[in-house]
Amino acid sequence: MALAASSVWRWGEMPEKAIALEDEVRDENALIQRIREGERERFYELIQPYERRMYAAAFALLRNQADAEDVAQEAALKALKNIGQFRAEARFSTWLIQITVNEARMWRRKGHAYIMEPIAIREDEEGNYTPRDFADWREIPSETLERHEVRQKLAEALASLGQIYREVFVLRDMQQLSIEETAKALGISTASVKTRLLRARLMLRDLLAPGLGGSWSSRLSFEKGTKPW
Amino acid sequence: MVVKCEEVWREISNYLDGDVSPDLRAAIDEHVRGCKHCTAVLDGTRNVVQLYGDERMLEVPLGFSHRLHRRLEGNMPGNRRSFVGWMVAAAAGVVLAGRFEAARSSSIRHPELVSEHAQPGAGVPPDMIVLVSSDGKTFHVAGCPFIHDKAHVRSLVAREAEREGYVPCVRCLKKYLS
Numbered sequence: 001m002a003l004a005a006s007s008v009w010r011w012g013e014m015p016e017k018a019i020a021l022e023d024e025v026r027d028e029n030a031l032i033q034r035i036r037e038g039e040r041e042r043f044y045e046l047i048q049p050y051e052r053r054m055y056a057a058a059f060a061l062l063r064n065q066a067d068a069e070d071v072a073q074e075a076a077l078k079a080l081k082n083i084g085q086f087r088a089e090a091r092f093s094t095w096l097i098q099i100t101v102n103e104a105r106m107w108r109r110k111g112h113a114y115i116m117e118p119i120a121i122r123e124d125e126e127g128n129y130t131p132r133d134f135a136d137w138r139e140i141p142s143e144t145l146e147r148h149e150v151r152q153k154l155a156e157a158l159a160s161l162g163q164i165y166r167e168v169f170v171l172r173d174m175q176q177l178s179i180e181e182t183a184k185a186l187g188i189s190t191a192s193v194k195t196r197l198l199r200a201r202l203m204l205r206d207l208l209a210p211g212l213g214g215s216w217s218s219r220l221s222f223e224k225g226t227k228p229w
Numbered sequence: 230m231v232v233k234c235e236e237v238w239r240e241i242s243n244y245l246d247g248d249v250s251p252d253l254r255a256a257i258d259e260h261v262r263g264c265k266h267c268t269a270v271l272d273g274t275r276n277v278v279q280l281y282g283d284e285r286m287l288e289v290p291l292g293f294s295h296r297l298h299r300r301l302e303g304n305m306p307g308n309r310r311s312f313v314g315w316m317v318a319a320a321a322g323v324v325l326a327g328r329f330e331a332a333r334s335s336s337i338r339h340p341e342l343v344s345e346h347a348q349p350g351a352g353v354p355p356d357m358i359v360l361v362s363s364d365g366k367t368f369h370v371a372g373c374p375f376i377h378d379k380a381h382v383r384s385l386v387a388r389e390a391e392r393e394g395y396v397p398c399v400r401c402l403k404k405y406l407s
Contacts, residue, residue: 040305044298048384051294052371056287065290072293073300080301128239136269145285154280173281179246198242204281205273212276 029088036084043080050093051076053175054100060170061104063159071107075100097175098185101167129199135209150212157207161200168193169200230256237267241274289371294384295358350397350405355388361395373401 031046047054054075059068079099086095144150158166171182172193179197183190230252232240237257243249244257261267280286359368365377368390375398376382397405 044301048294051297052287052289055289055293069290069293069296073297076297076301077304080304128235130235131238131266131270136272145280145283151286151288154286158281169281173278174286176282179248194242198239201242201245201274201277202238202270204277205270208277209269209273 028092032083032086032088032092040080043083046092047076047079047096050096053093054096056174057097057100057170058104060158060166060174061101061163062107067107068104071103072100074107075103078103091181094177094181094185097171097177101171101185129202131202132206133210144212153208153211157204160207161203165196165200165203168196169204172197173201232256232260234260234264234267237261237264238270241271244271245275245278291370292358294371295386298384349391350402353387353391353397353402353405355386357387358384359387359390360384361390361393366395367398368395368402369398370401373398375400 028046031042035042035046051072054072055068058071058075059065062068062071075096079096082099086092158169161169167186168182171177171185172179177185179190179193182197183193186193232253237244237260240249240253240257244254249257261271358371360371360373360376360382361368362376362378362382364381367375368387369376371384397403399406
């Protein structure tokens with residue numbers, strides 16, 4: 001998404017950011033070239049910025065810490081082995097996440113992971129999604145995320161989504177891939193990505209708004225005068 | 230153009246991604262201004278995107294990075310050492326261990342701190358994986374939002390970070406500060 005964003009900035013508008021991004025991509029491509037030429041130990045340097053993303057992608061699909069860690073490791077080994085096949089027209093991070101998603105799917109298929117999918121949410125994509133709740137939920141200060149119980153609530157809500165919604169949401173909104181990159185990583189159409197993303201976002205709002213907009217917030221401590229609702 | 234609530238809900242994701250026509254955006258804005266329900270849905274959906282998009286939501290288990298690197302290291306082509314190689318490595322280990330023990334017994338003092346205002350920690354697990362950035366003065370656990378220059382962080386064990394003069398972050402490693 002960051003690359004896509006760089007292509008739409010207007011002349012005179014934050015050019016230094018776009019230049020820095022281009023430099024970053026150039027450095028990354030140079031590093032990939034050196035690894036291909038034999039400096040394999042530099043692979044650590046290449047994947048270090050993306051380790052957390054790989055784990056998060058695997059965890060989103062498997063919902064088990066140990067499985068997610070194994071899959072992230074397998075994906076890193078596969079990326080190292082196949083670094084020669086990486087084509088510079090894609091972002092390296094997207095390629096890495098795509099490998100991780102494929103590994104996680106294979107892991108599930110091989111039966112390593114015993115996963116109970118939620119039955120409360122129907123997995124069909126037909127029909128429009130109607131919000132179930134209209135609880136008022138205005139701006140949330142970012143400090144809220146420092147509270148472990150809030151992060152826990154967010155993680156539980158995400159885990160309760162059906163897999164097809166969870167994986168699209170994680171790649172698009174947590175990994176910040178573009179719609180096209182998400183579609184490519186999951187092997188589905190951009191229209192399906194958009195439909196699933198809409199439903200995922202609305203379902204999460206339904207799950208979280210009554211708590212974060214109301215009953216949980218009253219239990220959260222904020223400094224005097226900063227409580228936003 | 231006039232839109233109904235159902236149409237706002239159907240387009241809300243595209244609206245947030247900036248993927249609607251100017252006419253539709255204006256119509257949605259107009260509708261939301263007068264509709265309490267759609268305001269709640271729009272605010273809430275925007276909050277969902279912002280909260281989950283925060284880097285702090287990408288938590289990894291403690292030691293994840295260390296274990297990943299170790300696994301990769303074990304699979305590097307050049308890492309299948311010969312017997313002589315292992316003997317050399319073992320001898321180097323013995324020498325290093327001896328020097329470390331000698332240094333430890335001769336004087337117990339803190340290394341020169343990166344910042345003169347910083348306070349050294351106490352009881353930080355020496356093998357805990359921490360993160361430092363080249364222009365920072367403190368070391369952090371993964372996911373700490375107070376890491377300087379996140380683009381240039383490196384991971385190392387706490388023992389090494391302390392040896393290099395870094396001190397525990399006052400936020401994420403508060404419990405180790407006296």
